Amino acid sequence: MRITVLGAGAMGSLFGGLLAEQGHAVELLDVNPAHIEQVQARGLTLETDGRGRRAVRLSIARPEAAGMKADCLIIFTKTLHTADALKAARGALHDDMLVLTLQNGLGNVEKVAELVPLSQIAVGVTTVPADMVGPGHVHSHGEGHVRMTMANGQHSDRLVSLAQALTGAGLPSTVDPSAQAAVWQKVAFNAALNTVCAVGDCTVGQVGERAEARSLAHRIAAEVLTVARARGLQVDEAGLHATLDHALDHHVHHKPSMLQDLLAGRPTEIDAINGAVLRAARELGMPVPCTEALDALVRLREQRALAH
Numbered sequence: 027m028r029i030t031v032l033g034a035g036a037m038g039s040l041f042g043g044l045l046a047e048q049g050h051a052v053e054l055l056d057v058n059p060a061h062i063e064q065v066q067a068r069g070l071t072l073e074t075d076g077r078g079r080r081a082v083r084l085s086i087a088r089p090e091a092a093g094m095k096a097d098c099l100i101i102f103t104k105t106l107h108t109a110d111a112l113k114a115a116r117g118a119l120h121d122d123m124l125v126l127t128l129q130n131g132l133g134n135v136e137k138v139a140e141l142v143p144l145s146q147i148a149v150g151v152t153t154v155p156a157d158m159v160g161p162g163h164v165h166s167h168g169e170g171h172v173r174m175t176m177a178n179g180q181h182s183d184r185l186v187s188l189a190q191a192l193t194g195a196g197l198p199s200t201v202d203p204s205a206q207a208a209v210w211q212k213v214a215f216n217a218a219l220n221t222v223c224a225v226g227d228c229t230v231g232q233v234g235e236r237a238e239a240r241s242l243a244h245r246i247a248a249e250v251l252t253v254a255r256a257r258g259l260q261v262d263e264a265g266l267h268a269t270l271d272h273a274l275d276h277h278v279h280h281k282p283s284m285l286q287d288l289l290a291g292r293p294t295e296i297d298a299i300n301g302a303v304l305r306a307a308r309e310l311g312m313p314v315p316c317t318e319a320l321d322a323l324v325r326l327r328e329q330r331a332l333a334h
């Protein structure tokens with residue numbers, strides 16, 4: 027397949043690199059000059075558990091210089107950069123292209139739909155983890171999967187082909203209409219764990235060690251699911267709490283992306299995570315006090331992090 031990846035940081039580079047290794051034509055689009063320069067000069071250094079470190083040759087350009095007419099475009103910018111990135115990559119968009127967002131948070135389809143017809147948009151979630159080691163170097167220290175569906179609920183052969191390509195590249199993927207509920211479950215997970223780690227300035231394991239912090243994370247997750255249920259989604263509450271416990275017990279050294287953003291002085295995705303849940307809860311007149319408290323505290327930390 028011909029696949030463009032818009033936003034080639036940790037996740038975009040991992041997905042693009044693994045797909046390119048399987049012989050797919052991949053073009054990464056990014057704005058980070060040091061990363062672009064490294065990948066152009068030396069290839070992408072890709073490090074995954076089990077297969078070690080290797081260099082992968084693939085194209086990379088700024089979004090406005092996109093050169094490939096791709097079958098699919100996967101968006102992996104942070105949520106607050108989606109609109110700018112898509113506008114800059116407008117030249118790469120065409121009406122026979124599938125556009126997939128696997129970003130965290132809510133409202134991603136709505137942002138993409140400002141520039142792409144809904145019938146071409148797919149949405150999903152991934153539990154695959156990835157970290158940037160430095161420019162041109164990405165590391166994934168764990169396994170995960172991808173669940174996705176067309177935003178309009180229709181069947182798409184193109185999405186099935188993309189799922190096969192991703193699975194063949196070592197990113198197990200399913201096309202599943204319940205991916206819409208999975209988006210909410212992932213938001214519940216991020217609203218709970220990312221925020222508590224961000225405010226506590228600690229790893230997932232450090233939250234897991236303290237009973238009251240662990241219980242707070244579970245309360246936030248449960249609160250978010252009450253909103254999802256009120257919106258008519260069938261969510262798996264027991265499954266979510268089990269996933270949270272698994273992360274708290276096993277991803278002990280991981281610093282969630284929200285904490286990494288704060289430490290790097292970058293804006294976080296708080297508005298697309300807790301902020302979006304709060305807006306949905308307000309529309310329904312539902313109180314979500316824990317989600318609201320963490321939203322306020324992360325924004326406070328973010329303001330300080332951006333000021334330095």
Ligand SMILES: NC(=O)C1=CN([C@@H]2O[C@H](COP(=O)(O)OP(=O)(O)OC[C@H]3O[C@@H](n4cnc5c(N)ncnc54)[C@H](OP(=O)(O)O)[C@@H]3O)[C@@H](O)[C@H]2O)C=CC1
Pocket residue numbers: 032033034035036037038055056057058059061089102103104105107110111112114128129130131152153154155156157158283295
């Ligand atoms: N990392 C993880 O383990 C996981 C992340 N996710 C989600 O995936 C998404 C991507 O996350 P992640 O890869 O960690 O993020 P990164 O910050 O590592 O990567 C985002 C990339 O997008 C680039 N970018 C910024 N603006 C633009 C633009 N206008 N056009 C093109 N590229 C742009 C950034 O450049 P610059 O650095 O210069 O800003 C950066 O290289 C997020 O929604 C995240 O929540 C989901 C599951 C796991």
Ligand SMILES: CC(C)(CO)C(=O)C(=O)O
Pocket residue numbers: 130153154155156216219220280281282283284
């Ligand atoms: C990797 C994971 C699942 C952990 O919180 C994540 O989504 C993030 O860091 O944003």
